[in-house]
Amino acid sequence: MEMSGRTMRRQVLLFFSLLSLTSVLGQVSYSIPEEMAKGSLIGNIALDLGLDRKRLTSGKARIFTGDSAEYIELNRERGVLLIKEKIDREALCGQTTPCALHFQVILENPMEFYTVVVEITDINDNTPVFEKSDMKFKISESAVIGAKFLLERAIDPDVGMNSLQSYFLTKTDNFVLNSRGDGTKHVEMVLQKPLDREKREHISLILTAVDGGEPQLSGTMHILITVLDANDNPPVCSKPEYKASVTENAPVGTVITTVRATDIDKGSNGKVTYMISKSGAASLFKIDAENGVLTLDGNVDYEKRRLYELDVQVSDQGGLSDACKVIVDVTDTNDNPPSINVMSKSNTVSENMKPGTVVTMLNIQDPDANENGKVMCVLNENIPFAIKTSTNNFFTVVTDSDLDRETASEYNITVTCSDEGVPSLSSSVTLTLQISDVNDNAPVFERSSYEAYIVENNTPGLSIFTVRARDADWNQNARVSYILEDFSVNGVPVSSYVSVSADSGVIHAVRSFDYEQIKDFQFRVKAQDGGSPPLSSNVTVKMLIQDQNDNPPQVLYPVQTGGSLVAEMVPRSADVGYLVTKVVAVDVDSGQNAWLSYKLQKATDRALFEVGLQNGEIRTIRQVTDKDAVKQRLTVTVEDNGQPSRSATVIVNVAVADSFPEVLSEFTDFTQDKEYNDNLTFYLVLALAVVSFLFITCLVVIISVKIYRWRQSRILYHSNLPVIPYYPPRYSDTLGTGTLQHVYNYEVCRTTDSRKSDCKFGRAGSQNVLIMDPSSTGTMQHFHFTLHFDYSQKFPLHFNSNLSFFTCTMYCFSSSSGGGNGCAVYKLFFIEKFQNMKLIFYSAVWHCVALQLV
Known part of the structure; x- marks a missing residue:
């Protein structure tokens, strides 16, 4: 074993000398002896392949051996190859040399592999063994010198020097050993001295087979020879070696070749029999003992063995024999799929x-x-x-x-x-x-833009509509969240108007909308997925506020006040269709909710007046007669076209008279309620008090006007034309919701004959006055006085204008016909546009009344 260790080290060093070349090619080779103990070191694979041991661990290095049994294992931490199972070279490779294990070392992240070859060298661990423990021969005493007797060869699975090297026969005078070929595969016993049955009938010999290992191992077989009488010509094969071929997977019984031998003896001594030595793979073949026909007796596989060598022995009846070799070559067929x-x-x-x-x-x-x-x-x-x-x-x-x-x-x-x-x-x-999945797709909205509608006066938190976006990615990368982008509407963050649900994309109203304040606005919604980094897309949403009929009409003219009385004067000479006045109203709603219609609800004389359905003009429908009452009270209803409709009511007082004194005589009756008509004394006292007050007031006003005219003569307005109060016909809907233009006042000139009325439009913000001469032939006398009224207190409804006072200037006239001096009724029509209200107008009419001067 010490010698085997030194041999192994020499072989490893030999392969290591080639390692630098093989490692570059992705291949490394080792040589180890068989029968190494489990866990024995084969080699440092990490060092030999030039790899870091950490690479073996991170790459999950492993061994791929294909169909071979796993004899080798890889220790990733140490970077070495170890024996996993004890290797028997003979069981693994048989007689094939060299014997090697081929496998691959696989790495991942990135994928790599290296080829490793481990050669298994042989050690002398097998003793030569004979297949039979003994062998018997019957040899005629007449056998000639040089007769050969084929002996059973020993089998040693080892290879090289450890395999069978030589045979030794017990020393005898009659026989010697003769080896053919390499001296180990075929051994013959040769007769070197004639036999003499009479001297020795049975001869017992020992055949020893010896290998070349260290130490040497050997095996023996007993040879028993029986000497027969007289058969002095052995059979002879026609040729010493036969060659034949057979395809793999050939059926049993296929004829391979025919072996021929002859024996010149006659009779039973010349009859030849054929026999195959049962060593090796002879069980796959069969030979006919009488005619020497060699046939296939099993299945041959090219992939397992490609060449067979058969020893055929021919013998006669006298015990003489000869031997020849048959080499069978197996040819391949395509019988294995990949x-x-x-x-x-x-x-x-x-x-x-x-x-x-x-x-x-x-x-x-x-x-x-x-x-x-x-x-x-x-x-x-x-x-x-x-x-x-x-x-x-x-x-x-x-x-x-x-x-x-x-x-x-x-x-x-x-x-x-x-x-x-x-x-x-x-x-x-x-x-x-x-x-x-990779987050490579941004969310896509179902539409390029959205329009949504909501009716004003909605409940905060109301769900308006839903925006939806799709993401073609998967799982978290396709999870869409909706975000309301920062945006301002009229200087206010859009988040104070609407909100969006991050998960569902539902748009909710944050506040209650008022169409009269805001009609539409737009904002942007961003759809963002849950990828890393996230992708997003935007869409524009336009929100349209729909109007509701939530505002009743508002009457601009005539103005209804608690302490003032406005009377429209109609001359008794007025023709049919005479324009008395016009009811002016507005509705801050829009569309059909702002379409106004005017109806005469009540009237002192319904046969005398009518109201224009669309324009609110009050006109006479017949000729005025002397029988008609001087005072006429009309109740006009203004109604919009909404569902349900809303309305407002205004009272118009009309005086039917040809002169101002006649109106004045009836004027006080308009101011009293019916509950006082039964108390004439109260009326007289009240009238006297009013007349006295107005007289004194007029005196003060006239004196003030005279002084003012004297100081401001250059800026006074002079006119020789008789005038009559008349309201301008240009009542137009400025933006579809109102009924008057954006002006502040009108200057009206009127004669006593309303059919000759004329209208002059004044400058905005000027203090023009309305002038009236009570007689058709009088000359204009200029009495100037100024009355100051607190506008904010008089009309406090929604008032926040910078103008808190106005001036009503009264002019009085003297009659050229001697009818006396007096003051007429003058009207100032004023419209104030509020800065903080959009397209909403208010009007006020003040009447300055002066009694006739005595």
Whole structure:
């Protein structure tokens, strides 16, 4: 064993001398003796391959041995190869030399493999053994010198010097040993001295077979010779060696060849019989004892053994014999399909893998020879993979183009391998490969933009509508979240208007909307997936507020006040269709909710007046007569077209008279309620008080006007035209929701004959006045006085204007016909536009009344 250890070390050093070359080629070789103990060191594979031991651990290094038994194991931590199971070279390789284990070391991440060859050297662990313990011969005493007797050869499974080397025969005068060929496979006993049955009938010899190992081992066989009488011509083979061939898998009984031998003796001494030595693989063959026909008696396999050598012995009846050799060559047939062994494979591969990435390593084996053993492999069609050969019998499946999980998330790769035999044999294996997802698709909204509608006065938190986005990725990469992007609407963050559910994309109203404040707005919603890094896309959402009929009409003119009275004057000479006044109203709603209609609800005389349904104009429908009451009270209803509709009511007082004094005489009656009509004394006292107050007031005003005119004569307005109050006809809907233009006041000039009325539009914000001459022939006298009214207190409804006072200027006239002096009724029509209200107008009419001066 010490000698075997030194031999092993010498062989390892011999292979290490070639290591630098083989490691570069990805191959390393070792040589070890057989029967090494389990756990024995073979070699430092990490050092010999130039690998870091950490690489063996991180790459999950392992051994792939194919169909061979696993005798070798890899210690990753130490980076060495160890004996896993005790190796018997004879059981592994038989007589084949050299005997070697071929396997591969596989690494992953990235995939690599190296070829390792471990040669198993023989040790002398087997003794030469004879198949028979004894052998008997019957030899005629007449056998000639030089007659040969084939002896059973010994079998030693060892090889090389440890195999059978020589034979030794017990020393005898009659026989010597003669070896043919290499001296070990064929041994003969040669008669060197004639036998004499009379001297010695039985001869016992010992045949010893010796190998060349250290120490030498030997085996023995007992030879028993019986000397027969007279047969002095042995049979002779026609040729010493026969050659024949047989195809593998040939049926039993196939004739291989015929061995021929002759014996010149006659009779029974010349009859030859044939026999095959039962050593080796002779059990696969059979020879006819009488005619020497050699046939197949079993199944031969080219992949197991390609050549058979048979020893045929021919004998006559007298015991003489001869021997010859039959060499049978086994020819190959294509009887083995390729064997596909998966060395390493990936079950999952990312979709962003580059083309050329190895996903599977295959080892293909076909034990057939020549063309029958050449293998080509292909993959099934229409898949983004290809198969390439790396070295002999090794193939790799690689990606051939870009992968897309959204197109195909799984591939069944069928590898089909075929040899080149006739007919060709093939085998296949199907590999399942999952494609893992990469976040390469951004969410996509179902629409390029959205429009949503919501009715005003909604409940906060109301679900308006839903935005949806799809992501073609999978799992977390396809999980979409919705985010409301930062945006401002009229300087206010959009988050104070709407919110979006991160999971469902439902848009909720944060506040209650008012169409009159905001009609529409837009914002952006971002859809973001859960990938790393996340991908996102945006969509614009336009929100349209729909109007509700939540605002009743508002009457701008005539203004209804608690302490003032406005009376429209109609001359008794007015014709049919005479324009008395116009009810002006607005509705801050929109659309049909702002379409206003006017109806006469009540009237003192319904046969005298009518109201325009669309324009609110109050006109006479017949000729005014003297019988008509001076005072007329009209109740007009303004109604919008909403569902349900809303309305407002206004009272219009109309005075039917031809002169101002006539109106004045009836004026006080308009201001009293019916509950006071039965108290005439109260009316008289009240009228006297009013007249007295107005008289004194007029005196003060006239004096003030005179002083003012004297100081401001250059800026006074002079006109020789008689005037009559008249309201402008240009009542227009400025934006579809109102009924008047954006002006502040009007300057109205009117004559006593309303049919000759004219209208002059004044500048915005000016203090123009309305002037009236009570007589048609009077000349205009200028009495100027100013009355100051607190506008904010008079009309506090929604008032926040900067203008808190206005001035009503009254002019009085003297009559050229001697009718006396007096002051007429003047009207100032004023519209204030509030800065903080959109398209909402308010109007106010103030009446300055002066009594006739005495």
